[in-house]
Amino acid sequence: MIPAPVAQPARKVCARASGLPSRSAFLLLALAAPLPAFAADPQPPAPARLVREAGEVSVVATRAERNLLDVPANVTVIDRAAVARSGAENVPELLRKEAGVFTTNTTTNPEGYSVEARGFQNGGGNGCRTLVLVDGRRVNEADTGCPDWTFISLDDVDRIEVVRGPGSAVYGDNAIGGVIHIFTRRGEGTRATLAASVGEYDSEAGEASAATSFGALRLRAATTYQDTAGFRQRSDFNAKRVRGGVDLDLGERGVIGLTGGYATTERSRPSALFAPYGTRDGERGGRDLSAGIERERFAQGELNLALPGEIALLATPFYRRSRSESDSLFGFAGPFPFPFHTEDEQDSSGIDFQLSHDFDLAFPLRVIIGGEARKDDYEVATDFGANEAERRVLGAFVHAEVTLADDWLLSAGVRYDDSDLDGVLSAPLAECAGLRCDFDDAEWSPRAGVTWRFADAGSLYFAFGEGFRFPNLNEAFGAYGFAPALKPETSRSYELGAKWAGEAWRASVAFYQARVRDEIFFNPLAANPLNPFFPGINDNVDHVRHRGVELNASHEINSWLALSASFTLDDATVRDDAVGAFVGERLPITPKSRGALGAQLTLPLGFDASIDALFVGERRIANDVTGNAARLQRYVTFGARVGWRHEIAAGLALVIEAVGRNLSNEHYAEWGGLSTFTNEVGFFPAPERSFAGGVRLEIER
């Protein structure tokens, strides 16, 4: 046992050692007393009883952005710098390397992108279970339930948050697999960008954007142009987009903003090839002709205000209108060409709002309450008839976040959504009163999560959540076999994850399992009571189990080299269905495994480079619910980018980049399906090796 130190008695100061008399020493000390610098004097131990109470030190700060380590979900953020270095042409291509997210393209042109999370990717045939927001505005369309990615320009993107797992407790409809939130470029000061790029397949693109401030008023505008002949014949694509906005900065009272845009896109759709993939037949366009045009206009307000009582209001009223026309000629080269014309109109309007307040209780508590009111109108007309539908959705939620201790955080919330769907069909249906249908659905979506910050740079979390999606208007009232009696699809998900965000290493792992009830699925084996010429109909599958593992890691080895990797295992298997025909079957299109590797180099003289590899495993083709058809084979592609940035003058930069895609010239089909008409297998070969280059002038002051 170590003895406790014994306090030494204070030694008597002995002045004799100096040779001076003791009184002289006292005199000298007395004279020297005013000296301010006596720091060199040894200080005796402070007595315990002499305590001087000083005034209060006050440290005031504003509450900071929530750390992603604290969020009980698998979240990644892609910032503007990563977007600029990605070499990606569009947002879906940017998301290809994200763990847990699966991007595929059903037509090989920009119209065909489908982005889904957590095993819900079935090829775009049945709505979307990933909600996409742009500055808080839902962009999943009412008819398909999916976003039209051609209306979102990568040039507008400031950052993207990718959240895997159900988010219906806050966002409601569609947020089963995940939520992708895109934030567009804002900021103060003046900036302008002028960019142009060219590539193979007669591809060209241009961008002009500018933003400036006049006191509290901030203005921004951007226009983009894109044109390509596409890899396949008859896959031409042309897009023109314009977007503008104004923000009024009210200082501490908040910000009021208005954003609007218009876009028109013309698309030709190559049809499936029946030759085996791997052959060099990408120049062919398939047996069918199809082309269309779609126009979109939107406006959204942004109110971010400090209300009395230290309540923050955030409201996003919005309006969107889209019109599309499409003409197809199926089997145009055969003996029985079959023309098909479609027109549809959609109008969506509503408001999304929330109020938040921080309570200073025994535990810091943030409470957010919010709601949504939305109305979707949909009309579709085909050669066979016309349907129309109207959906009104009302949603309300409450969400709370509490810091239980320094290292433990709890969040929980619940949302209620009510949907009123009315429609008029072109043919009678048993569930409807004649031609008129009226369906009401309501869903509760709870969510809870707990996070333990076991280290400054690390956390563990567990989360439970439920998600849902209402049948989209195409599934309920669409031209291809309406089924308005479809039930909403719901999921109950559990997730366990760990994250690390250190100086050099960033990594995350998530294990999830979701029990999905009434998953909406196009059943090609079911008879369509309304259309004998078009077999199969949208149906609810009783129980599908989605489970998997998501891994993300990046490491900055030194100042010039960084490596990144992602890997995903997904398993979506039918556990129960009314007929029993699908039990034990895996759902199509989503591969069991996929992953990506990347290396980023920062080189001298303003150069930077990156190389990446993408692996996608074998998967079933669309509509192959029994697993008997040919598979989509696994593939590995390599891409590279070299960029050069040169500061011409202060605030003026020139950026030149060259991009190579599918460098190993892998021949593979990205998407394929089983024809419900002919039971033939069709494939959509992906683009071969290609190169593109671009130049960009950036002004920032």
Added chain:
Amino acid sequence: MTRAARMLAATVLALATAVEAVRAGEIDLVAAPPSAEARLEQVRERVQAAAVYPAAARERGIQGVARIQFRVDPAGRAAEVMTVESSGSQLLDAAAEQAAEDARELPQLYGWVRIPVRFELARRVSAQLFRSASGAVTRR
């Protein structure tokens, strides 16, 4: 030499030394030494200047008052820093102690100094709030 003479010589020597020190500017006969209260206030100001709100506490909305105690060592730095009354948060307690340890050129004070350090988050609506996809509110 008699005892009186020795004392006189010592006194003369001391006076001569003092006069020389005044001439050299080492002793300011006009300025009064700062009082203990003034030096205590200086200590508080130095600690205030060194205090930083922990980022993790800002992110999680943690507020509180930590009361710390220390003494000033001969080098003008805080020694034997300890928390005598916790804020309820180890993050804030550690940040308060760190503020004292980071403070420099503390004036000499005999005894212990005890300072309450209040960490407070301002309730301001930050510009461009958007509801984050993670369900929380984030600031752009």
